[in-house]
Amino acid sequence: MKGELTQCMVDSGSVIARCVDEYVELLGACRLDSSAQCEIDARARGGALDAILGAAQTDNGTTCSEDQSFALGYFGGAEDLGEKSVAACRRFGEGLLELAFVDGPPAEAAALSCQAAVAPALGELRRAVVDAVGPGCTVPDFDRDGCDRLARDAAVDAALSSARDRIAGDCGEAFDALGLASFGATVEERVQSLVDVVANRARNLALLAYPPNNIGPTAEFGPYPIGIRTYDGVDESRLNVPGDGPRPVTFDVYYPSTEAAVEGLPREIVQLLGIEILPAPAYRDVDVADGVFPMVLFSHGFEGIRFQSFFHVAHLASHGFIVVSPDHHGNTIPDDFADIVDKSTAVNRAFDMKFLMDEMLDQATDAGAEFAASIDPERIGMSGHSYGGYESFILTGGEVRGSSLDETTVTLGTFTDARIKAILPMAPRTMRRVDAVTLGDSYFQTVTVPTLVIGSELDMTDPFFVDAKRAFDNLPIGAEVVGLAEVLDGGHNTFTDLCELQPDILDLVGGANEGCMPRHLPWKHAHDLINYLALNFFDGVLNGNQEALDRLTPEVVGELEDLRFWRK
Numbered sequence: 001m002k003g004e005l006t007q008c009m010v011d012s013g014s015v016i017a018r019c020v021d022e023y024v025e026l027l028g029a030c031r032l033d034s035s036a037q038c039e040i041d042a043r044a045r046g047g048a049l050d051a052i053l054g055a056a057q058t059d060n061g062t063t064c065s066e067d068q069s070f071a072l073g074y075f076g077g078a079e080d081l082g083e084k085s086v087a088a089c090r091r092f093g094e095g096l097l098e099l100a101f102v103d104g105p106p107a108e109a110a111a112l113s114c115q116a117a118v119a120p121a122l123g124e125l126r127r128a129v130v131d132a133v134g135p136g137c138t139v140p141d142f143d144r145d146g147c148d149r150l151a152r153d154a155a156v157d158a159a160l161s162s163a164r165d166r167i168a169g170d171c172g173e174a175f176d177a178l179g180l181a182s183f184g185a186t187v188e189e190r191v192q193s194l195v196d197v198v199a200n201r202a203r204n205l206a207l208l209a210y211p212p213n214n215i216g217p218t219a220e221f222g223p224y225p226i227g228i229r230t231y232d233g234v235d236e237s238r239l240n241v242p243g244d245g246p247r248p249v250t251f252d253v254y255y256p257s258t259e260a261a262v263e264g265l266p267r268e269i270v271q272l273l274g275i276e277i278l279p280a281p282a283y284r285d286v287d288v289a290d291g292v293f294p295m296v297l298f299s300h301g302f303e304g305i306r307f308q309s310f311f312h313v314a315h316l317a318s319h320g321f322i323v324v325s326p327d328h329h330g331n332t333i334p335d336d337f338a339d340i341v342d343k344s345t346a347v348n349r350a351f352d353m354k355f356l357m358d359e360m361l362d363q364a365t366d367a368g369a370e371f372a373a374s375i376d377p378e379r380i381g382m383s384g385h386s387y388g389g390y391e392s393f394i395l396t397g398g399e400v401r402g403s404s405l406d407e408t409t410v411t412l413g414t415f416t417d418a419r420i421k422a423i424l425p426m427a428p429r430t431m432r433r434v435d436a437v438t439l440g441d442s443y444f445q446t447v448t449v450p451t452l453v454i455g456s457e458l459d460m461t462d463p464f465f466v467d468a469k470r471a472f473d474n475l476p477i478g479a480e481v482v483g484l485a486e487v488l489d490g491g492h493n494t495f496t497d498l499c500e501l502q503p504d505i506l507d508l509v510g511g512a513n514e515g516c517m518p519r520h521l522p523w524k525h526a527h528d529l530i531n532y533l534a535l536n537f538f539d540g541v542l543n544g545n546q547e548a549l550d551r552l553t554p555e556v557v558g559e560l561e562d563l564r565f566w567r568k
Contacts, residue, residue, distance in 0.1 A: 005071055006143050008064035010135065012072070013209035015063060016085050017130050019056035020205060021123070023093030024100070026052065028119050031097075034105035053086045060085040072211060073524045075267070076279035087503050092205050095518035096126065099198055102178050114171035115178055121166045122198050128159035129202035134210035141214035156199060163195045164188070201518045204489070208522035215560060218539075218551065219532040222319030224256035224289055226282040228268055231367045233326075235355045238348065241330040241340050249352050251326035252306050253360075253371060254282065254317035261287040270307050273334060277505055278497060280310050282317075288371065291320070294379035294542040295360060297353050297420070298325040299388030301496070302345075302433065303336045308496045309385055312426075315531040321538065322375055324356050331387075333509065346436035349391050350415040353382065357419055379542040381422040383534065385495045386462060389428025389453075390436055393471070396423055398446035402437035410437050422450040422481075422541045424534055426495040427459055430467045444474035450481040450541040452552075454533060456490030461514060472566065480541050481552060482568040485533050489562065490526050491515035499523040521562055529563055 026048055030038035042048045061082030064072065074080040100122050106112050132155035137147035167175065168191045175187055181194040213220075233249040240247050262283040270278035296316055300308050306325040307313075313323040328349045329335065330342025342348055361377055362368040384392045394400045400412040412435070430439045455468030462468070464486055472484035487494055493515035498506065500523070506512050515523060533552070540549035550556065557565040 003143075005068050006139065008068040009072060009142055009210060010139055011063045012060050012081060012085070013134055013206075015056055015059045016088055016209040017127075017134070017205070019052060019085065019089035020092045020096070021127065022052045023049065023089055024096050024123065024126075027093075027097055028100065028123075031101045031105070032116055032119060053089060056089050057082040057086045070281070073527075075281050080279060083502065088205075088208055090503075091516075092201065092208075092518050095201060096122070096198070099180065099194065099201070102180070106177055108174070108177060110172075110174035111177035114167075114174040117170035118167055118175075118178065118180065121163045121170075122195070125159050125163040125195060125198055126202040126205075129156050129199050130206045130209070132156050132159070133203050133206035138207065138210045138212045138214070141212055142210075147214070156203075160192075160195050160199055163198075164191050167191045167195070200489075204518055204520070204522055207525050211522070211524050212528070215528050215532050218319075218535050218548070219528040221281070221315065222535075224318050224320060225259060225262040225286070226314050226317045227255045227257035227261070227286045227288065228280075228282040228284050229253045229255075229367075229370070231359070233355065233359055233367070235351070238351065241335075241342050247348070248329050249326050249355055249359075250306065250329075251324055251356060251359075251367075252313075253367060254313045254323040254325070255371065255374070256289040256291070256293060256317060256320050256322075257283060257286045258289050270310065272305065272505075273337070275505070277502070278307075278310065278500055280307075281314055282310075288374050291374065292376050293320050293322050293374055294381065294538065295322045295324065295357075295375045296538060297356060297380070297382040298323060299349060299353060299382070299384035299391045300325065300328065300332075301386035301388055301427075302429070303331055303333055304385065304388075304496070305333050308498070309426075310497045311527045312383065312495070312530065312534060316535060316538065319535055319539070322360075322371060324360055326352050326356055328352055342434075344435050346387075346390065346394070346434065347412055347415075349387070350395055353391060353395060354415075354417055357417070377419065379421065380419050381424065381538050381542050382420050383424035383426060384428070385426045386492065387429050387433070387436070389425030390430060390439070392420075392423040392425045393428065393430070393439060393444070393447055396420055396447050396449045396451075397439075397443055400437060400439070400443070402440050402443070403432060404437050405432050405434070412437060420449065422538065423447075424452050424454070424537055425468075425471070426454045426530070427456055427462050427492050428453060428467055428471060429462045430471055431462070439471075441470065441474045444471050445476050447475055448479060450479045450537075451475055452481055452483040452485070452533060452537040454485045454487065454495070454530060456487045456492060456494050456515075458489060458520065459492045459514070461492035472568075475568065477568045481537060481549070483537075483552060484566040485529075485557070486564040487521060487526055487529060487562065488564065489519065489521040491517075491520050494520065494523060494526045495530065497523075525562070529560065532560070533557075 066077040184190040499516035
């Protein structure tokens with residue numbers, strides 16, 4: 001290992017892996033003994049489970065320095081690393097227990113014997129996969145020595161075969177009595193389906209505990225410290241939802257700053273409804289770096305919020321982009337709590353984005369006075385998540401006409417804005433919702449700007465093939481980039497910072513089932529992949545950077561694991 005940061009990553013990863021082992025083994029022993037009281041006592045406040053989680057939080061609260069924790073992506077420092085270690089341990093521990101044990105003790109002796117064989121076999125499989133993927137692969141990758149993928153895959157295959165043969169041999173037909181797997185025509189195939197799922201969860205655990213750092217500098221923060229300013233914009237030409245005043249368009253601007261401007265200042269803490277929820281790698285109201293930069297607009301998801309994808313907007317700003325992200329009035333999380341619902345949100349959201357461009361480019365406005373001279377109006381792009389992806393399509397295509405919620409054909413209008421030169425729809429919605437109409441296959445033929453669509457394999461909200469792939473399949477050939485990427489094991493909220501929230505806040509907001517579960521690719525690694533794609537796309541098409549475009553060829557992207565990629 002080459003340095004202290006690598007040692008920090010190894011040590012902190014070992015704490016998380018150890019915590020999961022102890023968590024599963026403690027409760028697994030209770031279940032193997034068929035002792036409900038044992039598990040009740042273990043889960044009691046101050047019980048053995050609390051001791052395991054407390055040790056993980058304490059250890060990872062001191063394993064790495066503040067700067068090292070930040071470098072690993074824990075923007076709240078060592079305390080953040082400790083808290084997320086506990087959350088990961090609990091989530092993976094519970095998920096692995098669900099895979100290994102039935103709800104109650106089996107009634108038959110043969111099934112009891114089988115259960116006693118399954119649990120340790122799956123434990124050995126989990127540990128072997130974590131070791132092969134983490135210390136055996138992502139650690140040398142982190143050190144830039146490279147992972148021997150063939151050796152890693154051989155170790156995983158050997159562990160899978162061993163677990164499958166052991167369980168099938170010890171259990172035989174009794175395996176089915178456990179109800180742990182139903183896929184496959186034979187017992188061996190059903191056992192295989194179980195061990196495959198456990199190996200997948202173990203791989204995701206390893207990627208979370210030992211985060212890869214193997215995608216290169218375009219997946220890492222750029223040279224600029226990140227500034228942030230918030231403006232309370234008001235569009236006098238439109239009414240607010242109650243109809244008693246002009247439409248508010250509150251928006252954040254993320255921008256390149258300087259080391260001198262941020263020296264000694266605290267980083268931003270994002271707040272929601274007055275509650276501090278998210279440490280962020282940005283500095284409030286600092287000076288803008290000298291230069292003229294491209295601008296990227298970001299549109300949040302349905303009932304999202306302007307800072308929901310901080311990882312994405314901050315990353316672009318650190319590489320020399322000015323990024324503008326609004327709250328879409330009547331379609332945000334706080335609006336939902338307050339029962340403020342915009343029934344014309346698709347249309348209003350499109351005009352919000354037009355309003356932002358006007359505000360940012362006009363030196364007579366507050367935002368324009370600060371930023372207009374720093375923006376090149378010929379280099380404007382747009383990204384958006386979910387419903388925001390819908391907005392990126394309708395702002396760059398032709399007339400929007402399609403089927404509505406009541407099955408009638410509706411024309412929303414034409415929203416094309418020639419100032420937007422490139423779009424990056426992420427997990428885009430292309431189907432009807434509220435006033436949005438379904439974008440038919442032919443509509444995408446009217447979108448002729450460079451386009452990179454990114455979707456997720458496990459997206460249940462806007463399924464990949466229904467939305468992202470269908471849009472890509474119907475985009476015309478001819479733009480500099482027409483691409484599609486699929487984040488394997490990603491969910492709909494993989495494109496947000498939702499998984500960064502503390503568990504109690506996450507439970508309040510909801511959405512963990514779409515990106516934060518053990519079946520999902522760990523969000524920090526997924527964010528590296530998304531940032532790689534987004535930066536090279538906008539750098540290539542807005543800045544004319546040929547090296548960035550070269551990083552988006554199928555041959556290059558094909559070397560990145562956990563992605564599928566297509567180009568026209």
